[in-house]
Amino acid sequence: MVMRGNTSPHARSRTPCVTGEAVGPGAVPITLEVNGILRALPVCPGATLAEVLRDQLQLTGTKIACDRGACSACTVRLNGTPVCSCMVLAIEVNGAKIDTIEGVAGETLHPVQAAFLEHDAIQCGFCTPGLIMSCVALLESTPHPSEEEVKAALGGHLCRCGTYPHVIAAVLHAAQTSKRRP
Amino acid sequence: MHAFEWMSPQGIESAARAATTTVAAAMVSERGEPDDEAALLKAGGIDLLDLMKEGLLRPRRLINLRDIAGLERIEEVDGGLRIGPNVTLSQLAAHEQVRMRFRALAEAAGTSASPQIRHLATLGGNLLQRPRCWYLRSRAHHCTRKGGDTCFAFDGENQYHAIFDHKGCAIVHPSTCATALVAFDARLEITGPAGTRRGVSVEDFFLLPEADVHRENTLAAGEIVTAIWLPAPPETARSLHVKHCQTESFDWPLADAAVMLEVADGICRKAAIVLGAAAPAPHRARAAEAALTGQRLGEALIRTAARAALQGAAPLSKNGYKLVIFETLVRRALLAAAAS
Structure with missing residues (x-):
């Protein structure tokens, strides 16, 4: 019998190189669904999700403070679950749904x-x-x-x-x- | 972080074959320079990224374990549980069977780190995380554990260090889940590059510095923890995990303890009492266990057992305060377990 608690936020993500071949250290194409918009972009294996959001997608609302998962300033939602985006590599969440502060408000504030x-x-x-x-x-x-x-x-x-x-x-x-x- | 290559195999054996060394071995060097040719295994990656960002690891390649199907499951087998190493601390803490029958483990997992980190961190990675000793984690200190010849803790800032078994190195093991697993006599299934499997109790998996000062466990290069086995607990078993931290919110504890009691007609048939953040490996308080076994549980007996839990302790210059905390934690945990 298989029993599961709440599923891991990684459950819907697959890295772009599941064939087992090594990629990098240069950029590798991935897609992310950020605030409901599908974005295709190249990411280096060493780039964290926080860095990619800020530096490549210009979504600078997500802040990096400690960069060690100790302050949670960089919290975004990965497939709905809040995580520290500084401790997630962008490459490992290929295909994931990411929600950032920029997507919280609609016509009016949340x-x-x-x-x-x-x-x-x-x-x-x-x-x-x-x-x-x-x-x-x-x-x-x-x-x-x-x-x-x-x-x-x-x-x-x-x-x-x-x-x-x-x-x-x-x-x-x-x-x-x-x-x-x- | 430095640039590195990425690989994400779908099978355990191909992942094991791709790994060239262990995290611990990649941090050992003559002059404090980490191995820059290493291909290292990564699960949740929380401790690994921390070590890489600090410049304590510089792998050429990471091998992702998170695309390997099946390692994120919790299955019931022979009344016990088989837990995949990629199960997150959040999943573990929320799992009904774990909460009902292995309460100490659910408590240890559910109070580790912060919610955001528990959603990412895996049980396998939690057991394999490196110690929090600030000399180990400082590039400026080439300590014994990294291949140097000095443990800076003995004459230095040792308020968070070991009070037991600190021969040659005074780290404490950082995993509170390990504390709980030892109390349940849990076992690990470890798979090697050729697909060969070995089993080891969690208690025997962890090493003291006198056995090997460069690593905290017996994992060899190319080996992967592929399952954590919890044997079926007796009907009368009751367990809990308690910890005391410097802050109310997330932190590694100053002291933690897991207790598991089997009680019938008020008599303690079996006791497991394990101290965390006390020694370089989870520390089984055997004198305290012996004090309880076969005896009728009562407050006086529990007070005696809690004192016995500190038998053999040898605090360092700045961590004598831990003795009081441990005695209190064990007493409270035993009183609560006896009353439950």
Whole structure:
């Protein structure tokens, strides 16, 4: 009997060289579905997803701070799951669906973004895009989280301005005001 | 990061054949220069990328294990579980059977690192991650573990280092999942380049510095951990994992402990007590286990056992504080397990 927990965010990704032949160190063509748009681009095996988003796709909303998976400023969603994009190689997520801060707002701000403004949950703002990606993912999986659940979901984020209490208040507020999802 | 080649085979044997060395061996050198010809295996890549970004590894090629089908499954076999090495820490922590029957492992996996990292990091990689010792992770320190002749921790900043078994090197093993797995008598299936398989208990897989100061485990070049086996626990087994960190959010612990008790009619039939962040390998507190086995569980006995867990400890200049934390953690874990 095969049992699975939640699936790995890599489940839908395949690297472009599953034939077993070595590629690189020069650029290798891959495709990514970034904020709903299919993008074909060449990436070097050593390029992280964060670097590719910022330097090749000019999506500079995703921030790189520690570059070691220790601050979560670079959080994006990989096939829906929040991950540190600095610790993912772009080549290994060929074909994946990537959501970044640039795709969060529609015609108007996302309720989480609006709540951040309302609750003054931003000071310098460097950690904010990553925090918002985690908060949006949390409210999709857990529309009405407890304060403990919010703290657990945000446990990886470092904010050196110390906006945490405002961020937690903003998420709880966004959860209260948003319609209960089916 | 430096430029490197990429390979993503679909079979275990082709991946094993493509690997030239292990991460540990690629970091050993005479003068502190990592092996720049190495072809290294990569699963989640969390520790590997960290070491590469720090310039402690400079592989010519990475061999991706994540496209190999079947390594991301958890299967029930003979009442126990066979866990694929590519199972992420998130999957492990959320898995119903793991949570119900191997609670200590679900707790260890679910409190490792941050949510974002747990979604990427694999159980295999967690067991094989290199120690967090800041001298090992500093390019400026050519320490014993990297082929030098000095363990800088003995006369240096050793507040996070070992209190047991630190002959020649004072690292602590960083995997809290390993702490839990040893408590369950888990075994590893390891596959070599020719497809040959060997089995080893998790306890025997990890090495102390006196056995080999350059590596933390018995994995050889071209070998891949292909399964983690958890034997069926008895009906009366109860387990938990506890840890104490410097911060409330994610970090490697100052101290962690896994306990597994088999209790019938209030009598402890079997006890496994394992300390993490205490020694260069998961440390089995045998004196504490012996103190409980065959005895009626009670608070006084548990206090005695918790003290016995520190038998043989030899703290360094700055880590004596760990003794108090470990005794408290073991006592709390045993009291909670006995009451559950």
